[in-house]
Amino acid sequence: MHQRFIAASLTVLITGAAHAQITLTASSWVPPTHTLAVTQIKWCDDVAKATAGRVKCAHLPKPVSAPPATFDSIRDGLADISVGVPGYTPGRYVFSQVAELPFLGDSAESVSVAYQRIHDRHFARFNELKGLKVIAVFTHGTGNVYNTKHPINTLADLQGLKFRVGGGIVNEIGKALGANVTVKPATEAYELLSTGVMDGAFFPAETIASLKLDKVVKYATLFPGGLYNTSFAFVMNEDTWKRISKTDQDIISKLSGETAARLFGRGWDEADKRGKDAMNAAKVQSAVASKALVDAVKARTALVDDKWFADAKAKGLANPQKVLEELRAEISK
Numbered sequence: 001m002h003q004r005f006i007a008a009s010l011t012v013l014i015t016g017a018a019h020a021q022i023t024l025t026a027s028s029w030v031p032p033t034h035t036l037a038v039t040q041i042k043w044c045d046d047v048a049k050a051t052a053g054r055v056k057c058a059h060l061p062k063p064v065s066a067p068p069a070t071f072d073s074i075r076d077g078l079a080d081i082s083v084g085v086p087g088y089t090p091g092r093y094v095f096s097q098v099a100e101l102p103f104l105g106d107s108a109e110s111v112s113v114a115y116q117r118i119h120d121r122h123f124a125r126f127n128e129l130k131g132l133k134v135i136a137v138f139t140h141g142t143g144n145v146y147n148t149k150h151p152i153n154t155l156a157d158l159q160g161l162k163f164r165v166g167g168g169i170v171n172e173i174g175k176a177l178g179a180n181v182t183v184k185p186a187t188e189a190y191e192l193l194s195t196g197v198m199d200g201a202f203f204p205a206e207t208i209a210s211l212k213l214d215k216v217v218k219y220a221t222l223f224p225g226g227l228y229n230t231s232f233a234f235v236m237n238e239d240t241w242k243r244i245s246k247t248d249q250d251i252i253s254k255l256s257g258e259t260a261a262r263l264f265g266r267g268w269d270e271a272d273k274r275g276k277d278a279m280n281a282a283k284v285q286s287a288v289a290s291k292a293l294v295d296a297v298k299a300r301t302a303l304v305d306d307k308w309f310a311d312a313k314a315k316g317l318a319n320p321q322k323v324l325e326e327l328r329a330e331i332s333k
Helices: 002-018 035-050 067-075 095-100 108-126 169-176 186-194 206-210 238-243 246-254 258-281 291-314 320-332
Strands: 022-026 055-059 081-084 132-139 144-147 162-165 180-183 200-203 219-222 231-237 285-288
Touching (some): 035 081, 035 258, 055 246, 067 231, 108 132, 231 238
Antiparallel strands (some): 144 219
C-alpha cells in the first residue's frame, strides 16, 4: 500500500512537471509593428500551439533595456527572450561578423538560413553568447546608403556627410570607405536625421517604412548583394530554458535554428518590399550603385574581410577564409 502510494505520488509529480506551464516574458526594443517584434510574436504563437499552451509568451509593453544591453538583460533574467544585435557592442562578438560582410546576397531569408548553418557548424562551440540559449541567428536584408543631402555616385560623394551605422562590420566598412560614421541604435535614426545631427544612415530598405524615414530621407543608393548586413541573435535566458520540460524543449528546438532563422529572414524580405514601396511613394531619389562604384567599394573593403579573418583566427577559428567560402556557397543554394 505504502509503495503504491509512493509510486502514485511520483507519477503525479512527473506528470505535473512534464505539463508545467511556462510563461516567457518577451522583450522587444523596436516598435510593435516592426518585423522583429512581429516575427518574435509569430514564433511565440507557434511555440504555444505546438506545446498545447504549456509554453507561451507574455509580451512586455516596453523593452527591459536599451538595445545595446539586450543580451546582458536576458542573461540577467530581466526578461526571458529577446532579439539582440552583436554589433551594438563593438569588439565584444567576433564570429557573427561573417554574416555582415559585403555583397553576400539579396535575400534576408537565404542569408539567414545559410548563416544559421554556418553558426551551428563552426561557431556554436565557442559559445560567444555565454549564459544564453541561442534560439536562432539571422540577418536583415541588403544594407544600402540613405541620406538627406545629395546622390551618392562615387566614394567622393560620401565625404563631408555624417552617417549613422549599427556597429560591427558596417562600422568597419564605413571607415574603409572614408565615411564619417557613428554607431547608434536604429531606433534613434529618425531623430538623428530629422534634426540634422546626422546626414544619412546605412540601413536595409525596411527602415524607410518601419522607422518613418520616408519623411526625412531624400536619396538612396542601393547595392546589389548588399553593402553589408546586420546580424541578430534571438536568445533565451539559460535558466529559463532549463525549467522547460524535455518534451517541450524538443518541440521548441524544432521551431528554432533554421526554422526560426527562415521565419525572421522571410519577414525581413517582406518588410524590405514595404520599405521600397514607401520610398517610391515618398519620391525618394533611388539609384542602383554603378559598376564603377561597386568595384571601388570592393577594392576598399577587401581589408574588412582580412580583418575578420585575423580576428576570427585569434579567437580560435582554424580557417576563417574557408568558413566565408562555405557561407557564400550555402547562400547560393
